[in-house]
Amino acid sequence: xxxxxxxxxxxxxxxxxxxxxxxxxxxxxxxxxELGFAMDELDxxxxxxxxxxxLSIAADGHGRxxxxxxxxxxxxxxxxxxxxxxxxxxxxxxxxxGIDEVTGAILAVAADEVDLAPKSGDTFTMSKQARxxxxx
Amino acid sequence: MDLTITFVxxxxxxxxxxxxxxxxxATVDRFVASIEARMNGTAAxxxxxxxLTFLDSxxxxxxxxxxxxCRDNGGSLRIQAVQPKIARVLEIAGxxxxxxxxxx
Numbered sequence: 001x002x003x004x005x006x007x008x009x010x011x012x013x014x015x016x017x018x019x020x021x022x023x024x025x026x027x028x029x030x031x032x033x034e035l036g037f038a039m040d041e042l043d044x045x046x047x048x049x050x051x052x053x054x055l056s057i058a059a060d061g062h063g064r065x066x067x068x069x070x071x072x073x074x075x076x077x078x079x080x081x082x083x084x085x086x087x088x089x090x091x092x093x094x095x096x097x098g099i100d101e102v103t104g105a106i107l108a109v110a111a112d113e114v115d116l117a118p119k120s121g122d123t124f125t126m127s128k129q130a131r132x133x134x135x136x
Numbered sequence: 137m138d139l140t141i142t143f144v145x146x147x148x149x150x151x152x153x154x155x156x157x158x159x160x161x162a163t164v165d166r167f168v169a170s171i172e173a174r175m176n177g178t179a180a181x182x183x184x185x186x187x188l189t190f191l192d193s194x195x196x197x198x199x200x201x202x203x204x205x206c207r208d209n210g211g212s213l214r215i216q217a218v219q220p221k222i223a224r225v226l227e228i229a230g231x232x233x234x235x236x237x238x239x240x
Contacts, residue, residue, distance in 0.1 A: 018162045022137070043221050047228070050192045054161050102200075102229045103193045109228045 179211025
């Protein structure tokens, strides 16, 4: 399989439900594979996206999430935004305080950068660089 | 992928469960309920993880909870035949040394 070049933007909108988690992680893995990530790095991407999506479900199990993927060979960036659930004017907030040691360790090790709720509390971003594309 | 749990009967009443598929947010409640239903007083549990394809933090927390429950009752939880990708999750999360883990 030939890796693609730059991915300007791919968007995925899914209900914030347990059933959607496998769709999110499989989509993430497929995009990371296209960007040339190795098998163990794909496992990391899958795990991080599962954890971030699970935190989002915990914030609002009735709304939707818009997930945007960007990348270039060897680099993936993902941004997830909670959308307001029906009857709410604003989206829920991801509860950073609810992150336990296990989840915290996974996010810290398996991704290069994770930023939870950078501004309004309804967004996460994560990025990961493939080993072969790291600076020496 | 769904989770399949197959129990192996032993004359010494230990509970052995072979799990295959994903142990995650979608399957963890059923996993815990199935194990607990079989424990019925016994505190020795073996989880054969040779078919486990994915483990997330909810699955890890369930294993830690079962481990603690077995210990509280004077027994143990052993997780055997752990494949490399699952072992890596245990290591990343920093819980491998807390559990009795045998590589596959």
